[in-house]
Amino acid sequence: xxxxxxxxxxxxxxxxxxxxxxxxxxxxxxxxxxxxxxxxxxxxxxxxxxxxxxxxxxxxxxxxxxxxxxxxxxxxxxxxxxxxxxxxxxxxxxxxxxxxxxxxxxxxxxxxxxxxxxxxxxxxxxxxxxxxxxxxxxxxxxxxxxxxxxxxxxx
Amino acid sequence: xxxxxxxxxxxxxxxxxxxxxxxxxxxxxxxxxxxxxxxxxxxxxxxxxxxxxxxxxxxxxxxxxxxxxxxxxxxxxxxxxxxxxxxxxxxxxxxxxxxxxxxxxxxxxxxxxxxxxxxxxxxxxxxxxxxxxxxxxxxxxxxxxxxxxxxxxxx
DNA sequence: TATTGTTATACTCTATAACTATA
DNA sequence: TATAGTTATAGAGTATAACAATA
Numbered sequence: 001x002x003x004x005x006x007x008x009x010x011x012x013x014x015x016x017x018x019x020x021x022x023x024x025x026x027x028x029x030x031x032x033x034x035x036x037x038x039x040x041x042x043x044x045x046x047x048x049x050x051x052x053x054x055x056x057x058x059x060x061x062x063x064x065x066x067x068x069x070x071x072x073x074x075x076x077x078x079x080x081x082x083x084x085x086x087x088x089x090x091x092x093x094x095x096x097x098x099x100x101x102x103x104x105x106x107x108x109x110x111x112x113x114x115x116x117x118x119x120x121x122x123x124x125x126x127x128x129x130x131x132x133x134x135x136x137x138x139x140x141x142x143x144x145x146x147x148x149x150x151x152x153x154x155x
Numbered sequence: 156x157x158x159x160x161x162x163x164x165x166x167x168x169x170x171x172x173x174x175x176x177x178x179x180x181x182x183x184x185x186x187x188x189x190x191x192x193x194x195x196x197x198x199x200x201x202x203x204x205x206x207x208x209x210x211x212x213x214x215x216x217x218x219x220x221x222x223x224x225x226x227x228x229x230x231x232x233x234x235x236x237x238x239x240x241x242x243x244x245x246x247x248x249x250x251x252x253x254x255x256x257x258x259x260x261x262x263x264x265x266x267x268x269x270x271x272x273x274x275x276x277x278x279x280x281x282x283x284x285x286x287x288x289x290x291x292x293x294x295x296x297x298x299x300x301x302x303x304x305x306x307x308x309x310x
Numbered sequence: 311t312a313t314t315g316t317t318a319t320a321c322t323c324t325a326t327a328a329c330t331a332t333a
Numbered sequence: 334t335a336t337a338g339t340t341a342t343a344g345a346g347t348a349t350a351a352c353a354a355t356a
Binding site for chain 1: 354356
């Protein structure tokens with residue numbers, strides 16, 4: 001009886017977590033659309049922002065996606081002015097993809113949105129509740145990582 | 156100084172929350188793929204499971220997607236044996252979409268996966284920490300709902 | 311011989327617009 | 334005249350396979 005009770009509470013909490021996943025996803029999609037981006041294209045910008053100019057091969061590995069797919073994403077980002085393709089200085093097979101000024105501006109905008117969202121979600125939370133939530137979140141994220149790793153190993 | 160400190164902690168916590176979003180999304184995509192489903196098609200099954208047999212119009216409204224899109228999703232689900240199209244008893248323009256046995260089996264499987272995931276994420280959590288997390292999650296979800304509603308109103 | 315990125319082909323999800331059959 | 338669902342067309346993300354240029 002004790003176990004059953006816990007199980008149903010855990011299930012209900014997972015439901016709410018999944019609802020939050022959906023809401024966060026919608027919010028992110030909308031914010032990116034306002035900047036003229038999709039999640040996949042933003043992911044490319046994110047990698048370039050952190051790694052600096054990169055070859056398409058590097059991007060393909062970072063996004064865990066086929067090189068062909070990167071060709072398409074970079075095509076789109078070039079067409080909309082977020083990145084440029086340049087010759088690689090030493091390897092003539094490769095191209096270097098770099099962020100433009102427009103992309104830098106968008107990244108700044110995204111940072112602001114991120115801070116605003118953090119403020120919206122946690123800004124009025126009592127400090128004690130906030131840190132309890134953060135602790136639980138760490139726990140849950142760790143379990144999820146382990147679970148995925150196990151699933152990937154067993155396949 | 157106090158404010159700045161809080162802001163950076165809030166940002167870091169949002170980062171971890173977004174990481175969890177990504178992990179949960181991957182897990183869900185993989186589970187569904189194992190059943191031969193995509194998230195969109197599973198969403199259709201979910202609605203049919205809760206509402207019973209429905210017209211494509213009803214499905215389009217439920218998923219907030221165009222009728223044309225539903226045609227494609229139902230085509231795929233029919234081809235893979237998850238649903239059937241039948242004549243509507245009274246309105247000859249409409250079709251009724253119903254779950255098959257295979258879909259019922261998959262829904263059962265998904266329920267099991269859901270319970271297992273809840274157990275993985277929360278099963279070894281001390282009761283007090285679990286309920287603190289659940290409380291924080293409620294808070295965060297409420298703020299997110301409000302934020303999205305405001306964003307939609309202001310557009 | 312191996313690697314980088316492309317063309318060719320195909321599938322899924324999504325949208326708008328025009329059209330058919332029915333209400 | 335309005336509604337249900339289709340065909341036609343298009344764009345984005347994804348994949349595999351074959352191929353060119355270069356290492």
